[in-house]
Amino acid sequence: LNVTTLSVPEQPSAIIGSTTVCSGSGEILSYVSHPINGVVIDTGLAMVSYYWEVPVGWTIVSGQGTDSITVTAGTVGGTISLTHSNGCGNGMAQTLNMSTLSVPEQPSAIIGSTTVCSGTTGLSYSVTNISGGTYNWSAPNGWSISAGQNSNTITVTAGTVGGTISVTPSNGCGNGTPQTLNVTTLSVPEQPSAIIG
Numbered sequence: 001l002n003v004t005t006l007s008v009p010e011q012p013s014a015i016i017g018s019t020t021v022c023s024g025s026g027e028i029l030s031y032v033s034h035p036i037n038g039v040v041i042d043t044g045l046a047m048v049s050y051y052w053e054v055p056v057g058w059t060i061v062s063g064q065g066t067d068s069i070t071v072t073a074g075t076v077g078g079t080i081s082l083t084h085s086n087g088c089g090n091g092m093a094q095t096l097n098m099s100t101l102s103v104p105e106q107p108s109a110i111i112g113s114t115t116v117c118s119g120t121t122g123l124s125y126s127v128t129n130i131s132g133g134t135y136n137w138s139a140p141n142g143w144s145i146s147a148g149q150n151s152n153t154i155t156v157t158a159g160t161v162g163g164t165i166s167v168t169p170s171n172g173c174g175n176g177t178p179q180t181l182n183v184t185t186l187s188v189p190e191q192p193s194a195i196i197g
Contacts, residue, residue: 009048009084012067012094017080021073022173023100028061032068033082033094051090053081055098076100104133104169104176107152118160118185121146125165126153127179133171140164140183158185 017031031052052069054060055078063069071080077099084091112125127135129152137154139145140163148154156165162184169176 006086006088008089009086009091011092012050012082012084015080015082015094015096017096019096020099020101023102024075025073025173027073028070029073030068030070031080031096034067048084048086051083051085053079053083055079073100101132101171101173103174104130104171106177107135107167107169107179110165110167110179110181112165112181113183114181115184115186116158118158118187120158123156123158124153125156125167125181127167128152130169133169133176136168136170136175138164138166158183160187161185 012033015031015033018029021027021029033050050065050067052060052064054069054071055074055076057074057076058078059072059074061070061072077097080096080098081093082095083093107127107130110125110127113123116123125137134150135152137145137149139154139156140159140161142159142161143163144157144159146155146157162182165181165183166178167180168178
């Protein structure tokens with residue numbers, strides 16, 4: 001009588017797939033772990049099954065019980081795990097840590113002069129920098145942004161009239177709430193009236 005001994009399956013290979021998703025986006029994502037190596041002996045005990053777990057609030061759309069799943073992302077991160085099992089028990093799980101991103105928060109108050117002389121060059125306006133995003137600035141009609149677009153600090157040349165300076169933060173998940181600053185321009189005084197005397 002030939003006797004074969006079995007062990008619990010090996011740990012699955014690394015899980016391949018996105019590790020960062022947009023919070024609440026409902027993105028459809030795919031994850032795969034390549035099948036374990038070796039010949040599967042054709043007995044009930046040796047058949048290897050696959051069991052996936054996903055973070056709270058995520059949903060497995062398809063693929064449970066196979067080496068590849070499709071999921072719908074939730075609002076918070078967590079861990080995706082895959083465990084191989086056979087008739088002898090469960091092997092060591094393979095895991096993949098997931099994180100979620102949200103659109104950026106509204107920038108801090110814009111720092112810069114609110115009353116300037118028309119035509120002034122080299123004016124600076126800034127907000128507190130937050131990593132992982134970009135800043136889209138706009139200036140009043142007739143003003144020009146000479147440096148810093150997409151960063152947290154811009155350099156501008158004032159036009160002849162005032163208006164609103166605005167900055168909108170964005171990242172891969174979309175645009176956040178803009179921050180604004182009203183600015184006024186001054187010109188040199190008009191020529192005095194005729195001198196009476």
